[in-house]
Amino acid sequence: MTDSVPGPVHPMPTAIAALRPLALTDVTFAPASLLGEWQRRNATRTLPHCVDQLDASGALDNLRRVTGEVGGAHQNMWFADSDVYKTLEAAAWQLGRTPDDAALRSFVDSTAALLAGAIDADGYLNSHITLVKPEQRWQELHWSHELYCAGHLIQAAVAAARAGVGAELLPTARRFADLIVARFSAVDDVDGHPEIETALVELYRVTGHRPYLDLARRFLDLRGHGLLNGERFGSAYLQDHVPVRRAQAVAGHVVRQLYLLAGVVDVAVETHDDELLDAAHRLWDDAFGAKTYLTGAQGSRHRDEAFGDPYELPPDRAYGETCAGIASFQWNWRMLLATGDARYADEMERALHNVIAGSTALDGTHFFYSNPLHLRTGHDGSHEDAPSQRLPWYSCACCPPNLARLVASLSGYAVTTDHSGLQVHLYAAGTVETTVDGSAVRVSTRTDYPWDGRVELTVATEAPLVLALRMPGWCPVADVRVDGAPVQAGAVRDGYLRLRRDWSGGATVTLDLPMPARVVRPHPRIDAVRGCVALTRGPLVYCLEQADLPAGVTLEDVRVDPAAPIAVDRLADIPVVLRARGAIEQPGSAALYTASAPTAPRTEPLALTAVPYFLWGNRVPGPMRVWLPVTTTG
Amino acid sequence: MTDSVPGPVHPMPTAIAALRPLALTDVTFAPASLLGEWQRRNATRTLPHCVDQLDASGALDNLRRVTGEVGGAHQNMWFADSDVYKTLEAAAWQLGRTPDDAALRSFVDSTAALLAGAIDADGYLNSHITLVKPEQRWQELHWSHELYCAGHLIQAAVAAARAGVGAELLPTARRFADLIVARFSAVDDVDGHPEIETALVELYRVTGHRPYLDLARRFLDLRGHGLLNGERFGSAYLQDHVPVRRAQAVAGHVVRQLYLLAGVVDVAVETHDDELLDAAHRLWDDAFGAKTYLTGAQGSRHRDEAFGDPYELPPDRAYGETCAGIASFQWNWRMLLATGDARYADEMERALHNVIAGSTALDGTHFFYSNPLHLRTGHDGSHEDAPSQRLPWYSCACCPPNLARLVASLSGYAVTTDHSGLQVHLYAAGTVETTVDGSAVRVSTRTDYPWDGRVELTVATEAPLVLALRMPGWCPVADVRVDGAPVQAGAVRDGYLRLRRDWSGGATVTLDLPMPARVVRPHPRIDAVRGCVALTRGPLVYCLEQADLPAGVTLEDVRVDPAAPIAVDRLADIPVVLRARGAIEQPGSAALYTASAPTAPRTEPLALTAVPYFLWGNRVPGPMRVWLPVTTTG
Incomplete structure (x- = not known):
């Protein structure tokens, strides 16, 4: 047995906590189990792929430019340092469980050394600001992601400290954190992208240094007073439109909102702040009562990656960012620890087995950034905003390393x-x-x-x-x-x-736990899926894929009979598929809109095969849908 | 009777043309008619408001900075010159009909003089490039809008020439056009935003100078070969993914696509190019067969202002940009002239009386940029991307002056x-x-x-x-x-x-023309409005507004009985409202998703009042919807 390695989120003994996490190393998934297999794929495929991409994308070179090892101009996104940090965090959790992985240890040690060399004499570390606009340090916080990147550095250092690897990381992160405490305890400023809040609380948990916790709380309370420049997408995008203590609804950029809420719970439990915890409960009710997809995905809007209005849950234009699914899982984990209520674990399970699992291909090296519940016939998947297939990497590469860190630490959440x-x-x-x-x-x-x-x-x-x-x-x-x-x-x-x-x-x-196939109906205010049902079994959401339809059938013409029995079957490598009764209903008229009496569709029966949503797009690429219109006569 | 003033789009005598436009001045709408009243409001409210905003927004000052009249840095969007040009065009059409408007004439003359002073010695004119990055002239065409702005200058000059006002404009525009001909006849380059194509053909029509037409055709044929940098939204966004002659579907940014298609028809009819005309027919069938809202709006996506996939027509997230409605009107006008087929006039009428008319408030000085068919209960309308009410101006102000030029020239399209x-x-x-x-x-x-x-x-x-x-x-x-x-x-x-x-x-x-109220049903592949109908009468689409519901009723709980008779009535200033029978169906369960048998809703009858869509949001602000779910028992 390896040394006991605490996992993500370990509240202090004094914290509000109905439940306490086990150590990461206390729980082992069997290699043949779904989660065990996922962890193996993550360790052998996803994590090495992420490490490779840090080099290929130039993210590591940016830091090498700060030390002078490499020349040339800053490349990639201005917040690409966070790709490095999240991959580091993933590697630390992985090493906490499999300490003998020499290649991974070498990556952690060399990167920790790189960061120790790159950090400024005063403790500042951000390759984009340092290389591109040093005079703008802390000046464009609404968009610069400086504290966001710092937060991910801190999270990586916390993971490394808990796992007992990369000994240089924690001192580096603390130097930066101490600079941040010195600077931001004195000025009223917050970052446009939350993350520093939860990171500072975790750093407090590792170090016992109270100023980190105090600053996290200060950031939470400064936010919502319009300190940030919200010109591009408005202040709600940044959760800067209302203080979180008074907020009645989740709003804006989903990942920002959920990372903020992780920090809210962390601060609330460590400081016994019931008002903050109440806010988390209230926003949870809003998010999971009117703004969550059946797969656990959140975020209806591509434009600003935002929660939509209540019940605005279009399946085809679901944004459902992978990172939002992960953030939801992490927020629910904190709520679960604080309260001991299973509904939070239910949401963790829903997100884990559907939106999160579905975001990675079975090869472990291709990913969805956005996770729709319907890929239309004729979909133009030519752009990475809504590709028809999983891609190996993204220009904004937040999701793959986020997956790697979650899966590497999954045994800490069970x-x-x-x-x-x-x-x-x-x-x-x-x-x-x-x-x-x-x-x-x-x-x-x-x-x-x-x-x-x-x-x-x-x-x-x-x-x-x-x-x-x-x-x-x-x-x-x-x-x-x-x-x-x-x-x-x-x-x-x-x-x-x-x-x-x-x-x-x-x-x-x-x-x-009986696992009959179930026919799920949506709340009638979810206009986008009126007249549709979804098929589920246990925690898994199912979908239809073009691959299982007869040639020439348009997926949008397929109907399901919700009253007919549904059989459970096996299909090649998929342990459980659902066999349902349905029909092809070809439109009686090609007119887009018609005022005449509805023409009866040309109907013929069709046997349907539904596969688990999280496995979609792993065979022949093509249209897919979760919500199935019911037969006209069904 | 005033002198005969040709209106927009006057094909040469040699052009393919089933029909020929009348002069703008040949048709007069009665002052009390809907179109006459609209033109009056445009002349007395919208157009002066636009002129004022050119000053307030800094768009005119940018040009004054080029001449040295004003100091300071360039303000506003990099393509804000086009706001000036479109307002000029509107003013020219207006003066063509009402030549005695001294204030408007003064605006045209002073602005024409300003442009004559601002144009470079070599004929170049673009305030953003000249003031901000002169070394980048013609270097960033995928995003710079240089030829787009030039196109609008040319359109303004064409209008001024036809209306016999602003005599300095045409020579200025020709100097720029001649520079463009000299430059772009020799290099393979196109602009990221089409507009120059149709503008050059119109300039050819006014001047008879063939090189303008030749260059327009050259631009059409260069496009679609990946000449443009498509990094932000992909090459389809710019219609640069396939040559228009081979394109099978409309794609990408809607206004770009539709302005391009206006140019396609213009070049086709002037050069007797049947292949180009066939492409326009093919793309029309795609656009109006699967990608147009009931209101004539086009564009389902906010993120990239794009056409969605076929049948992707969400009413709440309809983008339906005002400029796209105008562009559709202008493209259909060209198709109508070329073919004489009434279906193009039908689409002009649909767009005019619904999406276009609805974009302007009854006060003439507030506008929608995006024109949804459903504003949800709880909508966050805090940002100008999807405000709950019409706004007086936009940071990207393309729509208001586009409306002004269309309405000022409306008699030319009848x-x-x-x-x-x-x-x-x-x-x-x-x-x-x-x-x-x-x-x-x-x-x-x-x-x-x-x-x-x-x-x-x-x-x-x-x-x-x-x-x-x-x-x-x-x-x-x-x-x-x-x-x-x-x-x-x-x-x-x-x-x-x-x-x-x-x-x-x-x-x-x-x-x-009998005008009973009609119950319109959508094509079954439009998933977003399954189980819904819309009410229409004549060319007008109707909608429900919160203002007409009893207090406390949530609009999303309202149902309509499509089989019940619909009465025609009057409501205050609205000449025709529809009275339908419906119900409130309150959800039986608050659960977002449920696998148990559907709980019967709590139902009570409700008398519905539907108002014309184009008038929505002119009384008490609040939720609105066009597509109405039918009663469970209906």
Whole structure:
């Protein structure tokens, strides 16, 4: 067993915390499990690909230009330093779990050395400002991303410190953080892109240095007073239109809003600020009550990467940025730790298995930035804003390294503890080895989840303990047995079934989560999918792909009969596909609009095969849709 | 009677032309008619407002900086010269009709003098390049708008020449045009924003100087070979992805595409280029077959102001730029002249009375840039990208002066002639006085169109003549009488009823276009409005506004019963509103997505009042929608 490596987000002992995270290394996913396989692909394919792209894109060279190792002008986005930092963070989490990866260790050490060389004598570090416009330091915060990049540097250093790698990173990050504290404790300024807030709290957690926490809180409270120049997209884009304590709705650029909310929860729990926590609850209700896609994606607008209006959830023009899915997962994790309420874990699961998982190709080296729920027949996918297929990299490359850091640290998000027990949030085959209240606990899990709803947990503890199992929101009723004996369902509270007993002799809990195919209907105010249903099973959203249609059929003419039975089947490498009954309904008229009585469509029956959304676009490229219009007679 | 002033687009005698435009001054709309009132508002409110804004926005000062009259740095958009030119063009058309407007004449003369002073010795004129980056002249054509601005200068000069005002303008524009001919006949370059093409053809029409036409054709044929840097939005945004002769679909930035297509028709008819004309027909079928809103608006995407995919027509996120509606009108006018087919006039009418008319407030000084078909409850209208109300001006101010030039010249688009007769395309009370084949013709029209479908035309001619009356596409059957005697409907061809007779004694044609309220259904591939209908009457699209709902009702909960009768009524200043039967259907569950059986909504009947779309947002600001979900039981 490796040394215990804390994962992302470790609140202080004094913090508000219904639940405490386990160490990253306390949980291991079985290699053949879906999450284990994803982590393997991330380690062997995605992470090395990101490291390669840091060189190919010029992001590392920018920092080498600051040290003088390399000549030439700054390349790439002005915030490309953050690509380096996020990849570093991913590498640190990965090394925390697999410390023997020499190539990765070499990347971390050499990059840490590069950063130690690149940082200014006074502690400042930003290659774009230093190389391109040194006189503008801190002068264009609405757009410069200086504190955003600093935040990602800090997060990388926190990960490295927790994982015990890249020893130079934390001192470098602290030098920059101390400069930021010195500067921003005295002037009223915030960054256009939140990230520094949550990073400073995490740095406080690692160092115990209170000024980091104080500054994070100061940034939260300065924001919303119109300090930022909002000329391009308006102040709501920057969440600068209203102080977060008073905000009634999520607004603006989704990733900015969600990173801000991660910081809100972090500051709230560390400072026992109920008003801030209330704000987080209120904005959560808005986001998940009216502004979230069925896949967990958020953000309806391409133009400003923003949440749309309430119920504005077009499937074809869903923006659903990959980073927003990750940010939602991270925000929900913080809410879960603070409250212990399973609805946050439900949203983590929804996002993880749908929008986040779907953003990476099975080869691990191609990615979606935007994650639509409908790719139209005739779609012009020629531009990276809405390509028809996953691309190897993006001119704004925030998403791939963000995926790498999330997946590398995924085992840190699956299970928590409290004073009396263990809570299982994400189901996957594997093992948990930890201590609860000083006593050793071992849980070994066998399951094919999410393909199958049967989860067997073999528990061995030294002392009595409450094992809490999440009852997913999608599962109205489950069967639970301990060593074969049924357990009363009355024990479910806050979405968890709590089993309190003495496990010292070992016992096996069998959780059976029924996974029938389900027909999901949208709220009637979601105009964009009126008259449609979606097919889901367990936590997975399904979709139709052109690849499974007969030649010549236009996907937009396909209908599903929501009343017909849906069968579960296997298709090549896809463990579970859904077979539904549907029809082709060819329009009776080519007219775009008609005032005459509706012409009956030419209808013929069609057997439908729906595949998991997260696997779309891995076979033959082509149209895809999640929301399926129902048959006229259905 | 004033001197005869040709209006926009006057093909040469040698051009392909099924129809010939009348002079702007041949047609007069009655002051109390909808179009006459619009022209009055344009002349007294919109045009002076635009002139004022040229000063307030700094657009005129930029040109004064070139001459040295004013100091300081260039202000406003880099293509703000075009605001000046479009306002000049509007003023020229207005003076062509009302030559005694001294203030307007003074604006034209002083601005013409300013431009004559600002033009470089070599004929170059662009305030942004000259003031900000003179070394970049012609170097950044993908984004610089140099030829775009030149095109609008030329259009203004053409208008001034036809109207006989601003005598300095045409020589100035020709100096610039001659420089452009000299430069671009030798290098393979095109502008990122089309406009120069149609402008050069119009300049050829005014001057007879063939090199202008040749260069326009050259620009059309150079485009589509990837000459432009398409890094920001891709080459399709610039219509540089495929030569227009081979293009199968409209694509990219809508205004760019439509201005290009205006140039395509202009060059095709002047050079008898059937291949180009075929391309225009093909792209028209695509645009109006799958990419046009019910209001005539085009462009589904805010991000790149682009056409969306086929059938991607979200009503809430409709971009529908005002300038695109105007460009569509202008392209259809060219198609109409070339072919004589009424479907182009139908699209002119649809755009004019809906998207274009709706873009200006009744006060004449507030405008929509984007024209959605649904403003949601809870819409964040805080930014000028999608404001909840019309704004007095925009940071990119292309639309208001574009409206001013269209409306000032509107009488040039209503009626045409050919060798044997007169064709009436747009119905409005007023008079036509012209000559056909050398003989005087006078038509006096009485009608309340578009509020009423009865049109009485009193015709007096010196010689026999074919009077062709457009039978609108929305009107399946009409009643036509001459001096009370019914006319056989068999005489309709290409959408026109043709009445050939000797009108020398005078005769009155009575056209009765039935205008029942109609329930319009969308093509089933327009997913965004599935399960919805729209209410229309005559050429007018109707909408629901929050102002007409009981307090506390959410617009998105309102349903319409499409089978119930719809009554026609009057409401305050609105001559015709529609009274329909509907319901409030409050969602049975607040859940965003649900897999349980659909909960029946709480339903109560509701009497609906629909108002003309073009009048929305002129009373109490609030939500609005064109497409109405039908009652669950409807």
